[in-house]
Amino acid sequence: MEKMTRLPTKVKLIMFLAILVVAIALILLQLPEKQQGKVVLLSNTELLDTYQLSATLMQPNGVGPHPAAVLLHGCYGVSNKHDQWGKTLNEWGYTTLIVDSFSALGIKDICTAEDKIWQHFNQRRPKDALVALNYLQSLSEVNPNNIVLFGWSYGGAITLKVLEQNSAIERKSYSAGIAFYPSCWQYQQYLMSGKQYKANVPIRILMGEDDEWTQPIHCQQLLNNNKDKSHQQLLTFTGAYHNFDDQQQRYQLLKNVRKESKQQPWGSVRVSYNKQAHLDAQAAVREFLNNNLSKHKPE
Template sequence: MPAILSRSLAIGLIACFIGSGDARASAIVADAAPAASLADGRVGAVAFESVTPRQIMDFVKRAPSDKAVVTGRLSLPTQAKGPLPAVVILHGSSGVNRGEWMWARRMNALGYASFVVDSFSGRRIAQTERDQTRLSMAADIADAFAALRLLATHPAIDSRRIAVMGFSRGGVAALYSALEPFRKAVIDDGLRFSAHIAFYPSCGIHYASEHLDGAPILMLLGGKDDYTPAAPCVAYADGLQAKGARVTVKTYPDAYHGFDRFTSPHAVPDATSARLCHGEYDLDTGRFTMAGGDGVVSGEAARLAAQACLSRGVTLGGDPEGRAQSPALVADFLKSAFAGER
């Protein structure tokens, strides 16, 4: 494996992994050239520029990265009276599928604009379920902030009230975009997300910083999730709260990964999970550490540990309680978060 990918491999594994449990993915195709602004008020499919970082600290330090053109679909609620709040929606490792569109419709029904981002198609990636190293998680985070910057130019959208919501891999980006080093890697001014909603993200190997954006965070977890277990995310949330962050955690005790979807729980034998991994990437220092039987290791030993702790075989599928209750919880959370930005 090329050395340039080694650190991306270790951290890319935190994405784990399939974001939905919905089997059918659909690309978002935009015919026009990439848009630097939405000042013309357009809606529908939009192409926009982002970057594809290969190493985390290169991204944080704004080192040159491969350019990328990604797409998204912007939808405004019926009879919208702006400026409106908006929600950026990030998909999991299977790409954009029915679950993301379901949540986009829910956001529109609440009176919010929705912007579903397709991080894969523009990079000619169909899915990363079996190989997360195909795309660094920094790319998803870069796309989230590129989408934020773009939406802030739309005349119908209130730039102070743009939230981000993601699922599994997208949940990782939604969660860790609360860390200031990531925001400052893309955003030059005070623009920030007004709320972060992460459905079943991976927290075993996590990003850390002493500097947060101050926006509230909602984490929705599955108590039986054997793909991205709840316990490390609860511990991560406790750490954020100790730093003064406003974090709400909801765990559905009988729920598996993808609990908000309508598929029945089923086994996926070849899916790779980092459920046995415990590590941290400190964005303030650039130090990557892993915990194991020999204590805490860093550098090359940490990279090797991040590969050795992987396992295969997970369960995906919906949970009646999580599926029924999560929309109202998200709606209440966003109502409060957006009210605080008026």
């Protein structure tokens, strides 16, 4: 009888430990991966607008100078998605700089912020992109003629602004641009004031066909103004929502967020990771970079 009473206790202990291990594993899977790279402090030195912001520099293997990429986050700030893209670009031989426009100001996100906050960052974030470009061009391990600007969502709209032909600064020019699901409607409303859009470098916009937060139709209308389809082009991915390239983004209905409408500026949108769209986007980005960046090293 003594042995019979001990056996269930041991079984219960084993089952408890097994469940505990599984629970810990599930928690660890949902935690954001620790960002790798070196945190650097960038400075805007304009006389009337001096400020600092942080960024994460991630280096590829091998001897440089390497091509490079600046990564601009969306309204939710820097996330694991940007770190993952940084690693992917490192594997392709790119130095990457993930720019954090919010944390130095004590801001986590501005997705539900009032208009004056957005207006402030509409003016400031293009400067952030140029400060980042200037920093990378100062590094001996970076090819100053091969630097690409990446942006996601709100960062994608800023990418469009920075690469607009009329706003280009010749000595601080990016070589190409990638905009993931930007709000072309927001760009037209807040940054462009109805002007005809034309980028000064090759640019690709990548979006999910079913994106409800930033709708592809607005980007298509924006690019229809330009006759050179190979220079600036919209690529869409079947069955994909906003944030389709974020591996930690579960299917979710976000409520009470800003939408692309003056009549109904707040509403609900679906977001979700889409593995196939992510893989297709990676392939499209790599092909675009291979076709649009010079292969030679600077003399």
